[in-house]
Amino acid sequence: MFNPKESSQSEYELVSIDELVPDDRLLRMIDKYIDFTFLLEKVRPFYSEDNGRPSHPLILFKMMFIGYLFGIRSERQLEKEIKMNIAYR
DSSP: OOOOOSOOOOOOOOOOHHHHSOTTOHHHHHHHHOOTTHHHHHHGGGSOSSSSSOOOHHHHHHHHHHHHHTTOOOHHHHHHHHHHOGGGO
């Protein structure tokens, strides 16, 4: 009863995030119809390419957009929600 297992079996399954999130999800539809890359040109003067840490203003904007859409007012809470909810990624 308390004997350790002699053999253990490990299984791996490859899962794609695209398979986990339904196609009719609001954020998928927004991503399909709105191209946010225009923001990169708008914020280019505010970011240095050769000084400081690399930044991703588009990701930051999308995070704030998710917070606005889903009523997440705290940036700390938003960060936690994005880590936990795979649909936000």
